[in-house]
Amino acid sequence: MFARTIFRVPRFYRGLATHATHTPAVSASLPAVLHLKTGQSFTGRSFGAPRSIYGETVFSTSITSYTESMTDPSYRGQILVFTTPLVGNYGVPRNTAPVDSQDVGVVLESSTIQCAAVVVADVAERFSHHAAVESLASWCARNGVPGITGVDTRAITTLLRDQGTTLGRLAVGTDASQPQPKAEEYWDPTTENLVAQVSTKTPYVLNPTGDVKIAVLDFGAKANILRSLVRRGAAVTVLPWDFDFNTIRSQYDGLFLSNGPGDPNHCGVAAAHLRHTLAGWDRPVFGICMGHQVIGMAAGLDAYRMTFGNRGHNQPVLALASAGSIRAGRVYVTSQNHQYALRLQDPFPQGWEPFFINCNDSSVEGIKSTAESGRKVWGVQFHPESAGGPLDTIEMFTDFLAECRAVKAQKVGTRTSDVMSARHAPEVPLPVHDAPQAVAATA
């Protein structure tokens, strides 16, 4: 009686067991080698798509959320090394959400895998999760993305940390027996404007009945950024990254600049447009990661390439100033994925101040307009929307929209005195498209 009570599998767990599926890695028997341009090679087994690729090899210290990281457009062109040893154990969910005015059409961060390849110590061939519909290997195979398993990811990470982010090649199958590629054969994704590849090609609107109108410049926006704005009641118009917002700015209550892949120095045209915006438009502006870097460039700061960047969900940042829900002197744990950063300079450009600093490497984690500037502009290098990661700074979206609503309320009835509409070319009508179509184009 006692034994039966103790050892009976509770109904709940028995239910879970039905979700576990044995799924052999698609090409587990093929050999695979990860070559680094610096001369090192790591031999393992292939999973996912049986094809070879080049890319930029980076590491992430995140423990979970491989599905969100891999669909984050900021990982475009990158061979993503997970430092956590077991990856794939909770499988991959169906990536479509019902599209209503409150959502953005996907469950993960975009509609497809964005990174070039994944490197894991031990890929889980068996997965278990109530929302999982396939294994990591089959998801990679369906999306044409190769993976390598059975390699020493600690050794690879130590190398990348010491020598910096390094170009790589994942050679699969017969390619695995070929010698290291020559230095000039390695493809450097950062030489390309990756933002232009992932940004929406046409504007589209989410939640058109929202009470506050926000324009989003899409450098490769993660879905949870758009969701975080929409779920807080904003009507969101997503614009191509190089769209000149100045031509329509009098119709909006706030401007948001998204995350995005590659070198921010390819986004000079967006920084030039923003400089123009900041000179004559007094509504709130908020930027995340690439968006923060573009705000910094518009403010006159330099964006430089870090040695190995920060990628993971456990990056501590210290707030240097208070604003909204953020308190000066507090440390917030954040989600990050970046290779570039704004250079700390003293003095900061007039009208600007550092907002956050990274507790590990002292890099700039945020900037804001000063109180004296009369503007409401913030940029953060980290990801308040996380997905995955901690939600310590999620209320920054609430803060931003509260500022937009406050400025909107002040301006009611005074739009004709808006300085920009007097100065600017006639507003252009904005062509808009349905959200689902546009989300597909984004990814």
Ligand SMILES: NC(=O)CC[C@H](N)C(=O)O
């Ligand atoms: N997540 C991001 O927006 C990254 C910004 C930029 N591509 C960088 O690597 O620094």
